[in-house]
Amino acid sequence: MKCLRDIGEDALIGKLLKGFPSGNLHTGPGDDCAVVDPGRGRLRLLKTDAIVAGVHFLPEAAAAKVGWKAVARVLSDFAAMGGRPEYLMVTVALPPETPVKWVEGLYRGIRRCLETHGGVLSGGETTAVPEGSAAVISVAGEGSVARGELVLRSGGKPGDVLAVTGRLGGSIAGKHLSFTPRLLEGQWLGRMGARAMMDLSDGLAKDLPRLVKASGCGFEVNSEWVPRTRGSSLEKAVGDGEDYELLVAIPPQKWEAGLKEWPEEFANLTKIGFLTNEGGELSGGWEHFF
Amino acid sequence: MKCLRDIGEDALIGKLLKGFPSGNLHTGPGDDCAVVDPGRGRLRLLKTDAIVAGVHFLPEAAAAKVGWKAVARVLSDFAAMGGRPEYLMVTVALPPETPVKWVEGLYRGIRRCLETHGGVLSGGETTAVPEGSAAVISVAGEGSVARGELVLRSGGKPGDVLAVTGRLGGSIAGKHLSFTPRLLEGQWLGRMGARAMMDLSDGLAKDLPRLVKASGCGFEVNSEWVPRTRGSSLEKAVGDGEDYELLVAIPPQKWEAGLKEWPEEFANLTKIGFLTNEGGELSGGWEHFF
Structure with missing residues (x-):
């Protein structure tokens, strides 16, 4: 039976998203963010991203840096569209043996990143994973960009x-x-x-x-x-x-x-x-x- | 050293969120959703939630049902505010031994839930967790509610x-x-x-x-x-x-x-x-x- 280790992420995502109605999205999956046009005012940017212990950071990394990275990756995607952050939601899935001090450090890093670069924490959830499982920190959020200043991946022309x-x-x-x-x-x-x-x-x-x-x-x-x-x-x-x-x-x-x-x-x-x-x-x- | 298993989730979240600026949030953390007032039109509802294999579902559960549940939990939070779903983002963190068929089933369930209840998938990401780690499915999204129809937890009065x-x-x-x-x-x-x-x-x-x-x-x-x-x-x-x-x-x-x-x-x-x-x-x- 084919497992995830046998196929690439791009191929998988393409396969999975086929057939999903894109509704009134201005720009659907495939760019750094999805884009929603609310009809007036700034365009809205939507993004979700996750980092995993042992994959994106070592378990012994400083917790505040891990929190910073989790948020900064999403902000980097807003940057890539010409936008700025607005509302961020953080879901933290941690094994029960995680020290409370580590989680506090994680949130300190999250806060420092938002204070430095803008964006409001509008949802935080912690949930348990079984003992020995890897910690997962998932950040989803919304940014915005002025109409006319949105930059997609697809707009390049020969000579640029x-x-x-x-x-x-x-x-x-x-x-x-x-x-x-x-x-x-x-x-x-x-x-x-x-x-x-x-x-x-x-x-x-x-x-x-x-x-x-x-x-x-x-x-x-x-x-x-x-x-x-x-x-x-x-x-x-x-x-x-x-x-x-x-x-x-x-x-x-x-x-x-x-x-x-x-x-x-x-x-x-x-x-x-x-x-x-x-x-x-x-x-x-x-x-x-x- | 105090670990997560030693303290309750409510206490932890309260501790972690202290000191975060709430910006221009209409309603901050503590209700079913956070609420943003864009100044005109419908109020926006923000929510993130995650389910974990071995905690919220058994690894042998039908994948389509797991996908349904992951999304429906967030929709239930929109419902609890009097709202409806708008844009959903799904982050899936899976171990490499996960069968591709399982992931396809998961997304089938996600799609079925959105088709039945409304809401557009506006972001999907898959990421690897180390072999043997629990699968985590994190859903974040945005709903909306008509101004004047928002219901918080805090509005009840004696006699209701x-x-x-x-x-x-x-x-x-x-x-x-x-x-x-x-x-x-x-x-x-x-x-x-x-x-x-x-x-x-x-x-x-x-x-x-x-x-x-x-x-x-x-x-x-x-x-x-x-x-x-x-x-x-x-x-x-x-x-x-x-x-x-x-x-x-x-x-x-x-x-x-x-x-x-x-x-x-x-x-x-x-x-x-x-x-x-x-x-x-x-x-x-x-x-x-x-």
Whole structure:
């Protein structure tokens, strides 16, 4: 009998969601968030995400960092649409042997992340998992984005500049627990007319083709342009994942001016290539990543 | 060191949520749902909930029923506010040995519940838990309620009739996996002017005091009036939990007319007592439940 270990997540999700009515969703599953158009005012962004002990964090990780990460991952998805957080709900499923102090630390991290980046905790539930089971922290929530500033994965056009925020690779050394969701950068990019955007959670090598495919384009990237975390090889920079940086496609006529006005306090924005009509032109030793 | 097994969920949640800014929430944590007032139009209801293998369902339970239950529990909370479902997000954390067929069944149940009761799936995520860990299904979502038809737990007044929908007890025999969330009944009760309402998930003996306390009242109930599932003792009817029926407080002047107009196709509505000024007057052998 086929088990989950035998098939990939993308394939599974695609299979499972087939046939679900999408109702009046502006944008359904497949982007960083689903989008609801309430008819007036800001568009609403919906997202759910979970982290699991032993998969997304080590059981011995500092609880406050785990709480921060659980929330920041969802905020990063709002950022990837050009949006901001509004209401967050946290469900925590923990084994009975979990120290109360750990749970308190977890919530301290959740609160710190919301205080820093905005968003109101509008629901919290704890539930037990059997002894020895992995802890699961599930965060669902709602963000919003101004009409006209929403950026999907699918809007890129040939000729657009491909760029990333920050530096890539080596997140496992610590950044994956304490990263800054690029909310200000994402909102800025939405306002300046970015055409496609996503956050890098699985690594550039896996995520770039998703944006390119959603936009119906090809790409041309130069691996030498990819900003690497100090000490990261190219392989780590494009393959490690958990960067939580933004990958963005910007119309060429807006790139130069946009870069000039890019606020100094933001994470760096670095050009790594272009969208093209089709195919993937690679330079600098990318081939084996795709 | 104090562990989760040493303290109750209510105490923990209270402790954890202290100090979180409630922002512009109309109603914060502590009711069946949080409520957001968008300034115009319907009020929005926010809720998150999770079920766990070995705790809320047996691993050998039919997958479609598990999916139904995961969603219906959240819909029951919308019902308890007088509302209806709008957007649901489902996060599924499963061990790698889970058969793909089981996951497909799970989603079939989720879809059937949404098709039957309304609500759009606006996000689905699957994530792995380590081998041997319990499956966790977390459902978060948004409902809505017409302004003026929202019913909180806290609105009850002395003299109000206390009533429940359906019959209580013995849910473990099967109803806990296939119950009907009382959405139509809850909406009707909201329109007819019910003053306090909640859904019965932990059993009348635990849940009634919560509504009474939130309303700042006392109560007088007659255990002989409690509608029991066939074969259920009083003890089971008030203690089993997982009834997912509504407990409601209705102004006495609206009770008679409301009952007369109560649609035949709805679950029965049965008077079990009254709200009083203070204390708990009990008759029929309740004492040891409180």
